[in-house]
Amino acid sequence: MGQLAPLADVLRRAAAELAASGARTATSGAAEASDTAVRIARVARNALRPQGSCWRAGSRVQLPLRPRLGSDDAARAGEAAKKVAAALLDHPDVLLAHWDGGLSRLVVRAPEEALLDAVRRRAEELAARHGLEPADEGGAVCPPHPGDAGDVRAAATALACDAAGAVAALTGRAMRWPRSPRLVTAAAALLREDPRVRGALRRRFGGAGADLALAAVNAAAHGLGQSPTALMLDGILRAGQLAEALARAVAFDAAHDKVCVPDRASLSGAGLSRPPLRPPPGAQYADAAVTGSLVGAAATLVFTRDPAGAAEAVLAGSPKAARYGPAAFTAAVGTALAQGEVLIRSVERLRRLELVDTVVLHPGALRGRRRTVLDVFPVTSAWDHDRLWHAAAAALRRADDAAELASWPVAGRTSSSDGVDRPAVSLRSPSGGVAGTGRLIASAGGRDIGAVLVTWELDPLAEAVLDAARRAGLHVVTVADPSLGDFAALADTVVAPERPLAEVVRELQEDGRMVATVTRIGPEDTGDREVLAGLLAGDLAVSVTDGRSAVAWGADVLALNGLEGVWRLLAAAPAARAVGRRATVLAQSGAALSGLLVVTGGSPARRAFLSPGIRLGPVNAAAAAALCSGWRAAYGALGRRPPPARDRACRGTP
Structure with missing residues (x-):
């Protein structure tokens, strides 16, 4: 018994330590969940009560400033804004104030949220004395803010349109109200799926405005046409996009005190050109499918003189599955990356991940x-x-x-x-x-x-990043650097360090390649814009933004967790391509089967047996399958942990 007593003491102490560890973990998890809930509430409030171009969260506010009309000296405006920040620090209710040149905003922190309105008024007064005024969101002087709740508001509004349309469609069916002509629904679907129409609306009203206009028209047409299935599918997609927009805004709120701090280099990328967006393969198929649907509808109308049959021909050829799959994948990837300390600045650029076939790794990102x-x-x-x-x-x-x-x-x-x-x-x-x-x-x-x-x-994850690029089938290009050592031999192309990075990227693009650039802009690179120009020359610009780097707000993706974020992004590239191909095949299959049902259901007897819902069911089934395929591929690609970090130094033998 005496020998068992020490063993019992050891077990008792181990149990106590295990219980204490579990309690600490539970407390930490509860605190993290509470902080996330607070940030979500802030984003929701900003979405419900827009603050214009001003961003605020808790006791923090960012006020965009620009020179008064008639003056366009950006350098002088920056110096004036720094004077405003210095003067604002004398205010008793200001804990911190500094000018963030990359965001073109005055960053201010007050002791408590209730004092922000007074602090903001004081800041605007000081700005006016120095020849500055508040800037409008989205202009050249004031680029879109990474924490802006506008995307959350737009996604929520579109989701509300779908919900209202679905309720109207179900109510109309239950009450046996007359439905609108099928031509109205077909016209709305045509507007929604035609890439040329969407592009024209985007140029006219902007991305959010065009999307809301199409969502409202689509919801109204399908609601009056009593077609709830299409609206439910669209609503599910909208819910995923709402979650992604919310995750992006919450991620910036969480990272604010790391990236928006005094004395940290902040770069905007203003004045540096970006390559144009290339249409994804799904858009090319949608263009051909819409044209084919119009031709089929015209032929149906000529031979049958039946407008309803022509409308069904348009709906049967809808390529929405080709859009739903990649859209669901991008939303899921954006949500997962945002939850993993990655800031997404351009969802449209991220959407082109499936087109990327080349990655340019700057040595600074691998150090x-x-x-x-x-x-x-x-x-x-x-x-x-x-x-x-x-x-x-x-x-x-x-x-x-x-x-x-x-x-x-x-x-x-x-x-x-x-x-x-x-x-x-x-x-x-x-x-x-x-x-x-x-x-x-x-x-x-x-x-x-x-x-x-x-x-x-x-970096311990440098080899894992190269391996992910290899597995993704990407052409790897790097710049010669002594720090790479034998690592450079693993790249497909090594370019001389004397060549400007932007020139290297543009040559690859001229050869027809879609290029992702990965760099880390260190403090020593901020005076020379060559590395920044090379970063932004890529079709997808990824900036490694850890504690040792400048913040390149002009990049499309900011990996705050270092190369882990880059690894996750590259690991998702094969899945992005597979989703795009699968969604196109589903769209083609659904359109072919629906078209067959529409053609064979031409007689009155067959129309009575094959209702419009059945005849157009394959199109909706293909869209649902594309949604599931996109989500599954995204979470399958990003649900894995990066390989264990390995210290891999370029060193000789002493």
Whole structure:
């Protein structure tokens, strides 16, 4: 019994530790859920009560400013906005105020939310004194805000239209009200699915305005035509898009205090051109399908003189399944990425993921947080190769651990005989400036002892990102850099570092390739816009935005979790292509079967047996299958964990 007592104590302590760990996990999970609920409530309130171009969440507000009419000096306006921020800090109710140049907004934090209105009025007064005024959302001076609730409002309104139309259709059926002519429903479906019509409406009313107009017309036509199935399917798609828009806005709210902070480089990309959006394969099929439907409807009308039959020919050829599949996939991918610390700035660009066949990986995106010794060149007999190697590695390790780049040279330290802690080896650049990477001068005891070749270690997920690109069948292009080492041999193409990145990307695009660019813009790159121009030259621009980088708001995707977000995006590329192909096949199959039922159901007896719902059922069934296919593929691709991180440094042997 005496021997069992210690064992019982061990088990009791282990059980207590396990219970305490479970309690901490439950408390942490509850706190996280509570914070998410608060952020969702903020986004919902912003959607219900628009603040114009001003964004606010809790005790934080962002006010866009621009020069008064008649002045277009952006540099002078930025300096004036910084003066406004400095003056606003004197206000007793302001905890923080700074100018975010990338977002072109004044960022302000107050002690509590109730004080924001007064702070905002004070900020506008100070702005007026410095020749500035509030800017309108969506203009050249004020680009769309990453936390804007406009997409949430638009998606919710479209969903409400579908719900109202479905209720009207079901009520009309139950009350046996007369339905509208089938031609009305066919015309609405034609407007909705024709890419040329949608493109013209987008150019005229903008993306959100065109989508709302088409949603309202579609809901009214199907509601009066008593076709609830189509509206229910559309409503399910709208619900997914609403969840994605909500997740995007919540993700920015959660990341705000990391990306919108003073002294962090913020880049807008203003003045840099972006490549035009390419139509996805589904849109090309929809164009052909709509044209074929019109031809079939015209032939039906000529030979049968039956407008209802012509309308059914149009509805039978509807290519909506080709649109539903990729749309559901994009919404699910956007939601999953937003929940994983990835900010989506352009859903339209993300929608083109299925077209991407090339990825350009800038070395800055693949670098880790630490430097490593590549080689050493001692110049004195007192310091041999191995001794200098280990001393230089210790100096780098100490400098990187301290994370005080401005204080380099930093040394590995040893205690001297007089008890004072003195540097063993210090590193400096040949020019005498801050020691970063490249060929550095090593010195000890006040004299030079050799040269050290220093480079960056690779990010632990760099190999996983390359593997994901390979598995996706992408052509991998990278820029030569010492930090890559043998990693560069795994790329399909390695370009010289002297070539501008934007030029490399445009050459690939001229060869017909769809290019995704992946970069990390470090503080050393903010003065030179070459890396930013190369990033934005891509058809899909992905910026690795961790704690060491600038924030490139002009990018389409900002991976706040580093290369993990890039890995997830590349891992989803094969699924995006498969969804697009599958949705097109479903649309073709549904249209063929519906067309056959419409043709064979031409006689009155057959029309009585085959109701319009049955004749057009394959089109709706194909759309439902495309929705399920898109969701399943998205969550299957993004539900996996990235492979274990591996430290992969380019280093020689001491």
